[in-house]
Amino acid sequence: MSEHAAAADHGNLNYLNHETTLWSWLSTVDHKRIGIMYLFTITIFFIVGGIAALTMRMELASAGPDFLTPDQYNVLFTLHGAIMIFLFIVPGIPATMGNFLLPLMIGAKDVAFPRLNLLSYYIYVVGAIMALFALLNPIDTGWTFYAPYSTQTKSAVILMTGAAFVLGFSSILTGLNFVVTVHRLRCPGMTWDRLPVFVWALYATAVIQTLATPVVGMTLLLLIMERWLGVGIFDPKMGGDPVLFEHFFWFYSHPVVYIMVLPAFGVVGEIIPVFSRKPLFGYKMVCYASLAIALVGFLVWAHHMLVAGISDTSAIYFSVITFGVAIPTAVKVFNWVSTMYKGSISFDTPMLYAMAFIFLFMIAGTTGVYLATLAVDVFYHDTYFVVAHFHYTIQGGAVIGLIAALHFWFPKMTGKMYNEHIAKIAFVLVFVGFNLTFLPQFVLGMEGMPRRYFDYLPEFQSMHRLSTVGALVNGFGYTFALLNLLFAWIFSKRKASANPYHSLSLEWQTQSPPIHDNFVETPTVTDYPYGYGTPVEGGAH
Amino acid sequence: MNSAVETIPGEPPHAHHWTSVNAYHGAKLGMWLFLATEILLFSVLFTSFAIYRFLYLGEFHSASLQLDWRMGATNTAVLIISSFTAALAMDAAQHGNNKRVRNLLLFTVACGGIFLVVKYFEYSHKYDIGLFPGRTCPEVHADAASGHGDSHHGESDHGAKADHGGGHHQEFCWPTGDNALGLSDAQKEMLVSNNYKMYFGLYYCMTGLHALHVIIGMAVLSWVCLLASRGRFSEKYYTPVELGALYWHLVDLIWIYLFPLLYLVD
Amino acid sequence: MFRYLPEQASKIAPSVDWLHNWITDLSVLFTVAICGAMVYFAIRYRKRDGVDHETPRIEGSNFLEVVWTVVPTLISIWVAYYGIVIYQDMREGENEALVINAVGKQWIWEFQYENGKQTVGEFVVPVNRPVKVVLTATDVLHSFFVPAMRIKKDAVPGHYTSVMFTPVKTGTYHTFCTEYCGTNHSGMLAKLNVVSEAEYERWVNDRSDDLAKLSMTPAKLGAKLYSDKGCVACHSLNGTRLVGPSFLKLYQQDGRKLADGSEVKFDEKFSVEEYIRESILHPAAKVVESYPNGLMPAFDGQLSDGELKGLIAFIKEQDGSAPAQEEEPASEDMTAKLAAMSLEELGQFHYESKACNGCHSLDGSQIVGPSFKGLYGKKGELADGTEYVADDAYIQESIWDPNAKIVKGFQPNLMLQTYKDQLKERDIQGIIAYMKTLQ
Structure with a gap:
């Protein structure tokens, strides 16, 4: 492949400036613009959720009540969880980077159903507004909405679960769109074994989005019915069973973890080969691992309920199957690291984030083993260990993946280059701050500190204080990173070339930023996108 | 621009990158995926129903006797016929016979209307005799036992609504007064049974959600009907008819599971 | 490395910790090895002087893929196996276990022994004897967690679940609620006292408290409950407004204004006794005007009929005839x-x-x-x-x-x-x- 498609003849016209009115944005069916709109919307919610988290950490800096009441604290952690999960990280990588990149990476002009894509954005906005009203109203159930607390509390449960239902619908439409896009719109020569790993990851994610979300949608509707009419299926006073709610809820909410983190795997799989100038090690295994994780992810939901009163038999089953997720994940990590062997490694910011991702995800994965192990989970369930574990997965995995992707594809999205020095300083702050926040929480968990506690015993104070300091540093890091990108986009004079990293992937073979139709001519693909380096004997793809 | 692109009526400008064949297959794949999500949506209700039917067999059985199987059977027949006409419309569209498509779909939509009317009669009858989901009201239990509950709930015609002091939202309660039409004492007692209520809770959720799908299906088919009356379909382009018919088949299919489950199974 | 687990106070704790520490060591080993390799590659093969050097086009190795699929699988099987074995060991001695019923309610733990003895927020068990705690909840989900014993189980309304442990050390241990249950979730603690067998026998058979209650007049019993159950914190006896309405003349006052604007009228259908009873068991049912809702815990299921009668009698006594009830002069x-x-x-x-x-x-x-x-x-x-x-x-x-x-x-x-x-x-x-x- 060459860069001839970078199309000098289009001059300066690109998807950003070929139309500039506000209406042209609001009514766009262009996947790139929709991706950008998603990006700005979710960033707002990332900031709101982050402020909620920092407020909680300030309160927890010392034992005893400081400046919040218990009820305010309960609202805050609900706010943090619900915003971060439903409004930020689920649409996180797929709806932003996925929307922007998927058609570019497979040589298509757009996704399969462009109008549906815009519709799903607006459904997301409606859901987001509902959720904000609910959260400010407020709601205090935690993002899990466990019955029967959620059927009894006086807070705005109906509005929030309604919002989650609407957001889920948006997520389903995006997933459905992506699946059809990957199936039907690959350009000539783009066979399944030449798809970029990011596309594979998005595909696996889209399948989960489509198949898991309806279940939670119906569950939340039932919860609404329960509150509204008193159907009784989750209410023990009427012969119902709260544990059934947990089953339905986790049937979606465990796979949702993979909705969050699989695309981040894809991002790392794209970044490492480019900055190592080496083919992705074990490309096929990496792709299959994504599918395997998506598949096994559907079978393990009740490991969130090992002490919830399910039978020993099911506890054993779910514990064992859970280990099944660990193996494809481990395979991915081994392949990423092996890719760097004998490479020519440069330390641009995206590469630093990708390497940090591997480290953080190792911790996330290995601490997951404790929680999958039945006897140990009995101790760790619902303690700070779990809190730290899933923050390593979601923040260390998905958020770091998103930030890595933002830096990596920033030249493509905006046509500008960001300030590398500030980006690296921000990276250090994020990395140090993140570990300082959550490593102490592992220790707290080991010492037996339960989660969702407004107040705690004095002996937990030192670790809580460390964690609070870390959270502040982490917050500063993200602020720097995002401001750096924002300023670069608005003010930077440094234009990005079509392919600043000399990548072989299709999205880099068109101009930066891409033209409205993505490619001047429909590209034809002859090889997979990782053919870096000098061919050696026996190394053929 | 790709020379293979053909103009497809009703597609936005930016979507012109599809070849018509690809667009057809893509749309069908999308629809099938969507139908899968619909089935998963209902699966939660089916699972809940299965679990509680297993747990409360007796109550669910006697509750199901309250349903009029003749009305259910009528509706089943109506939906099966409508599904058949939807399939015929699809065939007509493949032959480019727009007028026939329009007539068949109008008939299908009308069948949907009949279904809803029958459903309305079923619902209103049950509402009148007080078969409505409701949270347990401690007073009702006490009243049922001591037999002086009329002053609490007997007055309103609908009998179902009663605001309980301090409650933050209105709760529906079981009427225990004279308006519980012609029920024997034993039946009244059963009315108070929670699991009996749960059956009707699930009944309303399942049939209600299904009725909502009937309404959406009618709206979709009406729109396709409109396209047909404008002569949009041809041997080459009949995607909307096919997708609309697929959706309608799903609505029919779900009912075919709901009917025996709720009305017939002992 | 990373040995922060709390004291091992139960028979199962050493096994749990053994497995836990194995996982820790394996985790550290793998993390250090993989991330070490990553950092080593990054330094060893870094791009020098801004120019890419030639790299080999290595696309994979089936041998390595098999190795790093099989090795983690074997380790996983080993860990999962012991996880299950130790989990099953937790129920050892179930048949001869001492059974204690525990009820979680917002926001207290209530314990009941086989001989009827009841405690709140504290329970006592003998050392070296298997204990089975049968759990349930009355309102929302709770979870029963004793870190030192390495046990946890949810208390689910409508279900009976149970946990087992055999304490091996005397002492006092924390019990937490680990399933979010509302406002005072973090205050839902209980104390576990592990004592010698003899001391336990003495404690569990010491029913003097209960006996004293039995011999009291209802009003006396009410007075005792008034302080024991903490009513005193929020309801004065002299008409002072605290968090809740004063008990002074509460019984005698008809036609109280409620927060929703209505009035409480007492008649033969709804007596004052019924009103007080309802307000104790379900405080949210009728909230007196100008007082906030939701502060008082519901005592539904926590008071026996006799105790309720006692409280009502006590409240009836506060008719203002005696100037604000005083402590009995010390004899x-x-x-x-x-x-x-x-x-x-x-x-x-x-x-x-x-x-x-x-x-x-x-x-x-x-x-x-x-x-x-x-x-x-x-x-x-x-x-x-x-x-x-x-x-x-x-x-x-x-x-x-x-x-x-x-x-x-x-x-x-x-x-x-x-x-x-x-x-x-x-x-x-x-x-x-x-x-x-x-x-």
Whole structure:
């Protein structure tokens, strides 16, 4: 492949400036613009959720009540969880980077159903507004909405679960769109074994989005019915069973973890080969691992309920199957690291984030083993260990993946280059701050500190204080990173070339930023996108 | 621009990158995926129903006797016929016979209307005799036992609504007064049974959600009907008819599971 | 590395910790090995002088893929196997176990023994005997967690679940609620006392408390419950407005205005007894005008019929005929007893008899007022922003005139203002001495 498609003849016209009115944005069916709109919307919610988290950490800096009441604290952690999960990280990588990149990476002009894509954005906005009203109203159930607390509390449960239902619908439409896009719109020569790993990851994610979300949608509707009419299926006073709610809820909410983190795997799989100038090690295994994780992810939901009163038999089953997720994940990590062997490694910011991702995800994965192990989970369930574990997965995995992707594809999205020095300083702050926040929480968990506690015993104070300091540093890091990108986009004079990293992937073979139709001519693909380096004997793809 | 692109009526400008064949297959794949999500949506209700039917067999059985199987059977027949006409419309569209498509779909939509009317009669009858989901009201239990509950709930015609002091939202309660039409004492007692209520809770959720799908299906088919009356379909382009018919088949299919489950199974 | 698990107080704890520490060591090993390799590659193969060097086009290795699929699989199987085995060992001795029923409710743990003995927020078990705690909940989900025993199980309304442990060390251990259950989730603690078999027998068969209750008149029983259950914290007897309405003339007053604008009218269908009973069991049902809803815990299921009757009789007694109920004048015998107590004992006596325990905990948890644990000598900030040091003078002032200094984060007007008449210099010294023991 060459860069001839970078199309000098289009001059300066690109998807950003070929139309500039506000209406042209609001009514766009262009996947790139929709991706950008998603990006700005979710960033707002990332900031709101982050402020909620920092407020909680300030309160927890010392034992005893400081400046919040218990009820305010309960609202805050609900706010943090619900915003971060439903409004930020689920649409996180797929709806932003996925929307922007998927058609570019497979040589298509757009996704399969462009109008549906815009519709799903607006459904997301409606859901987001509902959720904000609910959260400010407020709601205090935690993002899990466990019955029967959620059927009894006086807070705005109906509005929030309604919002989650609407957001889920948006997520389903995006997933459905992506699946059809990957199936039907690959350009000539783009066979399944030449798809970029990011596309594979998005595909696996889209399948989960489509198949898991309806279940939670119906569950939340039932919860609404329960509150509204008193159907009784989750209410023990009427012969119902709260544990059934947990089953339905986790049937979606465990796979949702993979909705969050699989695309981040894809991002790392794209970044490492480019900055190592080496083919992705074990490309096929990496792709299959994504599918395997998506598949096994559907079978393990009740490991969130090992002490919830399910039978020993099911506890054993779910514990064992859970280990099944660990193996494809481990395979991915081994392949990423092996890719760097004998490479020519440069330390641009995206590469630093990708390497940090591997480290953080190792911790996330290995601490997951404790929680999958039945006897140990009995101790760790619902303690700070779990809190730290899933923050390593979601923040260390998905958020770091998103930030890595933002830096990596920033030249493509905006046509500008960001300030590398500030980006690296921000990276250090994020990395140090993140570990300082959550490593102490592992220790707290080991010492037996339960989660969702407004107040705690004095002996937990030192670790809580460390964690609070870390959270502040982490917050500063993200602020720097995002401001750096924002300023670069608005003010930077440094234009990005079509392919600043000399990548072989299709999205880099068109101009930066891409033209409205993505490619001047429909590209034809002859090889997979990782053919870096000098061919050696026996190394053929 | 790709020379293979053909103009497809009703597609936005930016979507012109599809070849018509690809667009057809893509749309069908999308629809099938969507139908899968619909089935998963209902699966939660089916699972809940299965679990509680297993747990409360007796109550669910006697509750199901309250349903009029003749009305259910009528509706089943109506939906099966409508599904058949939807399939015929699809065939007509493949032959480019727009007028026939329009007539068949109008008939299908009308069948949907009949279904809803029958459903309305079923619902209103049950509402009148007080078969409505409701949270347990401690007073009702006490009243049922001591037999002086009329002053609490007997007055309103609908009998179902009663605001309980301090409650933050209105709760529906079981009427225990004279308006519980012609029920024997034993039946009244059963009315108070929670699991009996749960059956009707699930009944309303399942049939209600299904009725909502009937309404959406009618709206979709009406729109396709409109396209047909404008002569949009041809041997080459009949995607909307096919997708609309697929959706309608799903609505029919779900009912075919709901009917025996709720009305017939002992 | 990373050995932070709490003390091993149960028979199963060493096995759990053994597996836990194995996982830790394996995790550290793998993390260090993989990330070490990553850092090594990054440094060894870094791009030098800004120019890419030639790289080999290595696309994979089937051998390696098999190795790093099989090795983690084997390790996983090993870990999962022992996880299951140890989990099953947790139920060892189920048949000869001592059974205790525990009920979780917002926001207390209630325990009941086979002989009918009941405790709240505290339970006692003998050492070296398997204990089975049968759990349920009355309102929402709770979870029963004793870190030192390495056990946890959810308490689910409508279900009975159970946990088992065999304590091997005497001592006092924390019990937490680990399933989010609302406002005071973090205050839903209980104390587990592991004692010797003999001491346990003595404790569990000591029913003097219950017997005393049986021999009391209903009104006396009500008076005892009034302080034991902490009613005293929020309901005065002299007409003073605290958190909730005063009990003074409550029984005699018809036509109370409610928050929703209606009035309570008593007639043969809805008697005053029924009203009081409902308000105790379901406080949210009828909220008196100008009082906030949701502060009072529901006592549904926590009081027996006799106890309810006692409370109602007690409230009926508060008709204003006796000027605000007073402590019975201490009998000669009592005075002598008090004089004979050491300061610490005296302080503890007052802590319990004056119902300080309704609002001030001993374990650092916050109830209504600051905990007594670590209070003496503590420095901190007041609501008005000034500093305080909890010295003798401060504590005396806080008892005699509670509103003089309000600690930041706490409400004024909640504490009774009547202690000035009840507690003299020596009593205060006793309380201070008692606080000093709670550091």
